[in-house]
Amino acid sequence: MNPINLIKGFITKGLTPENMIMNIMQKNSNPMMNRLVNMAKNGDTQGVENFARNIFNEKGRNFDEEFSAFMKQIR
16 A cells, blocks of 8 residues: 555545654554554653664664754754
8 A cells, every 4th residue: 555645545534743653663563663553652761762772773773863854944
C-alpha cells in the first residue's frame, strides 16, 4: 500500500497525527517497537530517549549531534 494513501485514509477518518502514528506502530508485531510504544504511552521519556540513544549507537551515529540538527530545522 502507498504510504500517502494510508495517511490520507487516516486523515479522512479524523485521526490526529498522534493517533495515526500509534495505529501504525500498534500494527507492528516487532517486540522492540511494542516496548517503545508502551514506554511512550506511559510517559517514560527517559526510556524512549535511552532507546533512541541505543539505536543511534548501534548505527554508529551520534544522537546528540543529530538531535541538535533536527531541533535547528524545526525552529
